[in-house]
Amino acid sequence: MKRFLLGALLGFASLAHNVFAAETPAITAAAELPLQTQSLQTPSLQTPSLQTYSRDSVSLNGEWKIIVDPYENGYYNYRYEPFDQQATPSQNAYFTDSKQKSPGDLLEYDFDKSASLQVPGDWNTQTDKLYYYEGTVWYRKTFDAPIAKKGERAFLYFGAVNYRADVYLNGKKLGVHVGGFTPFHYEITGKLKDKNNSLVVKVDNKRHADAVPTLNTDWWNYGGITREVKLITVPQTFIRDYKIALTSFADKTVSGSVLLDGAKGGEKISVKVPELNIQQTLTADNHGKASFSFKADKAQLWSPENPKLYALQISTGKDKFTDTVGLRSISTQGKQLLLNGKPIFLRGVSVHEEYSAQGGGRVKNAAEAQQLLNWAKGFNANFVRLAHYPHNEDMVRLAEQMGLLVWSEIPVYWTINWNNEATYQNAEAQLTAMIERDKNRAAVIIWSLANETPVSDARNKFLARLATKARSLDDSRLLSAALEKHYRADNANVAVVEDPLAEHLDLVSFNQYIGWYDGAPEKIDRISWEINYNKPVFVSEFGGDARAGNHGDVDKIFTEEFQENLYNKTLKMLDGIDGFVGTSPWILTDFRSPRRHLPGIQDEFNRKGIYSNTGEKKKAFFVLKNYYDRKAEQKNTNN
Numbered sequence: 001m002k003r004f005l006l007g008a009l010l011g012f013a014s015l016a017h018n019v020f021a022a023e024t025p026a027i028t029a030a031a032e033l034p035l036q037t038q039s040l041q042t043p044s045l046q047t048p049s050l051q052t053y054s055r056d057s058v059s060l061n062g063e064w065k066i067i068v069d070p071y072e073n074g075y076y077n078y079r080y081e082p083f084d085q086q087a088t089p090s091q092n093a094y095f096t097d098s099k100q101k102s103p104g105d106l107l108e109y110d111f112d113k114s115a116s117l118q119v120p121g122d123w124n125t126q127t128d129k130l131y132y133y134e135g136t137v138w139y140r141k142t143f144d145a146p147i148a149k150k151g152e153r154a155f156l157y158f159g160a161v162n163y164r165a166d167v168y169l170n171g172k173k174l175g176v177h178v179g180g181f182t183p184f185h186y187e188i189t190g191k192l193k194d195k196n197n198s199l200v201v202k203v204d205n206k207r208h209a210d211a212v213p214t215l216n217t218d219w220w221n222y223g224g225i226t227r228e229v230k231l232i233t234v235p236q237t238f239i240r241d242y243k244i245a246l247t248s249f250a251d252k253t254v255s256g257s258v259l260l261d262g263a264k265g266g267e268k269i270s271v272k273v274p275e276l277n278i279q280q281t282l283t284a285d286n287h288g289k290a291s292f293s294f295k296a297d298k299a300q301l302w303s304p305e306n307p308k309l310y311a312l313q314i315s316t317g318k319d320k321f322t323d324t325v326g327l328r329s330i331s332t333q334g335k336q337l338l339l340n341g342k343p344i345f346l347r348g349v350s351v352h353e354e355y356s357a358q359g360g361g362r363v364k365n366a367a368e369a370q371q372l373l374n375w376a377k378g379f380n381a382n383f384v385r386l387a388h389y390p391h392n393e394d395m396v397r398l399a400e401q402m403g404l405l406v407w408s409e410i411p412v413y414w415t416i417n418w419n420n421e422a423t424y425q426n427a428e429a430q431l432t433a434m435i436e437r438d439k440n441r442a443a444v445i446i447w448s449l450a451n452e453t454p455v456s457d458a459r460n461k462f463l464a465r466l467a468t469k470a471r472s473l474d475d476s477r478l479l480s481a482a483l484e485k486h487y488r489a490d491n492a493n494v495a496v497v498e499d500p501l502a503e504h505l506d507l508v509s510f511n512q513y514i515g516w517y518d519g520a521p522e523k524i525d526r527i528s529w530e531i532n533y534n535k536p537v538f539v540s541e542f543g544g545d546a547r548a549g550n551h552g553d554v555d556k557i558f559t560e561e562f563q564e565n566l567y568n569k570t571l572k573m574l575d576g577i578d579g580f581v582g583t584s585p586w587i588l589t590d591f592r593s594p595r596r597h598l599p600g601i602q603d604e605f606n607r608k609g610i611y612s613n614t615g616e617k618k619k620a621f622f623v624l625k626n627y628y629d630r631k632a633e634q635k636n637t638n639n
């Protein structure tokens with residue numbers, strides 16, 4: 001029996017030494033590389049993560065000055081040599097944020113007199129001029145340093161920047177980050193001026209064949225500083241990371257560990273869970289790490305029906321850190337999926353991190369994340385597949401508070417360059433950052449490695465290596481990926497899921513579009529399935545486009561009636577699959593896509609939403625709600 005209990009302790013000590021090495025990525029290496037590959041050669045791995053969500057911070061959100069720079073004139077001189085590899089960068093290097101000092105000064109930019117954008121937020125939906133823009137935009141924020149107590153340390157934290165960020169503080173390069181959906185940070189202790197600090201970020205959202213994702217996606221390439229930017233000050237020795245979870249469901253043992261940064265060893269650490277009357281004092285080893293465990297016989301286990309969260313208080317010396325955590329067990333047993341030892345059916349939906357109800361794009365605050373999750377609750381969902389990249393931290397934490405289980409995935413999507421080591425390192429860095437950030441979120445039960453990737457030896461090796469890495473970081477959650485189906489050679493009515501990657505996964509998940517991309521809806525009625533794995537089966541996508549308000553006969557494509565009929569037939573078919581434990585239909589709401597051009601119907605939106613992008617319920621909404629209501633009733637009668 002395969003049991004996965006949340007809480008495998010991470011070897012913090014093994015990561016601690018990375019902290020500084022990772023924070024100063026190989027910028028020099030970039031200079032030695034041919035320019036066209038620079039953007040992929042810079043390691044973006046920063047472990048262990050800096051847990052910041054519940055820390056006091058100085059927000060750098062709001063208005064930033066910007067310069068749209070398609071020729072990257074602010075980064076390369078006229079010989080196309082990067083300014084930032086020069087000993088004394090020219091004043092025309094935009095990251096120096098230079099000012100004209102004398103009348104004869106030749107400066108061809110001025111942030112103070114330039115346009116502005118709001119951070120967080122994509123640039124595409126803030127101004128028509130940038131709607132389709134793929135290239136570099138320079139962002140500049142000036143700020144005064146927070147009053148720091150003696151010996152305090154300062155960190156600069158970015159929730160995410162799509163796609164590459166070159167970060168400079170007061171004209172000095174802090175580093176480069178590659179990957180559009182994961183957090184990163186830089187220690188800036190001693191690098192701040194009391195007044196008028198200049199933070200410059202070169203944001204480049206150009207797509208690359210060797211990038212992750214690659215050139216081709218079915219979502220809008222929203223560029224910009226798309227998540228929050230904040231300044232955190234902490235004592236010399238502070239709580240950098242921690243892990244806590246239910247590590248034995250049978251005897252309700254909770255285990256965890258704390259990692260201090262700046263520790264000499266021997267420091268005392270207090271861990272409290274007041275509601276469970278837990279208080280322990282630990283002693284840090286010379287890596288700053290300390291482990292703990294306790295029995296939690298009285299703990300209420302987290303579940304969609306009872307998303308119980310406990311206050312966790314960790315303190316040491318001058319630093320105090322609080323968070324809220326849930327305790328639960330997720331496991332598989334043959335074809336069964338078990339939450340807290342009981343079979344669970346995942347009443348899911350796929351979700352893009354896009355809230356375009358008022359014309360916007362990338363989700364930019366907790367209110368927008370809340371709205372999307374409320375819409376999912378509207379049809380009695382207990383699960384969200386956050387596609388196709390790690391979503392913002394608000395989305396995951398709100399899902400946890402609302403009792404929504406989470407599938408979280410990295411954008412190893414479609415035709416990634418499986419033969420490029422830099423591409424693998426990029427994918428691994430994004431996987432690591434995703435797991436590091438959300439390893440304490442009880443709602444997250446599945447890490448997904450890939451979506452609809454064509455089978456080949458190179459792809460199988462790449463993903464098997466990624467699976468091994470994922471388990472080394474966290475062997476407590478389930479691994480999956482959205483596989484594809486094909487038909488039996490001797491019988492076109494038998495759909496088969498058979499993929500070499502499946503042996504590395506705990507859940508056999510796949511996308512299928514019978515009745516949309518694959519035949520007409522009538523075809524659904526005659527299909528049976530062959531899925532020969534002794535593992536639970538999850539259908540990670542199905543669906544079809546319908547323009548809200550567009551009505552007609554069931555055989556008229558792009559009508560709500562067509563989509564409604566497709567849902568009815570598909571759900572009936574899926575119920576017949578042995579080991580079927582749930583589904584996440586594609587998709588919660590219509591979303592922008594550069595691949596969808598049918599005037600009057602798509603208008604650059606993928607219309608597979610169960611809701612329109614403005615929250616109108618389509619007829620398929622009621623089919624799915626009815627189906628999930630019945631599943632929920634069955635669960636209640638079974639328990």
Ligand code: GCU
Pocket residue numbers: 218388451452511541586606608
């Ligand atoms: C694929 C893919 C989605 C895409 C969907 C569609 O399954 O995973 O990202 O949007 O199909 O074609 O609508």
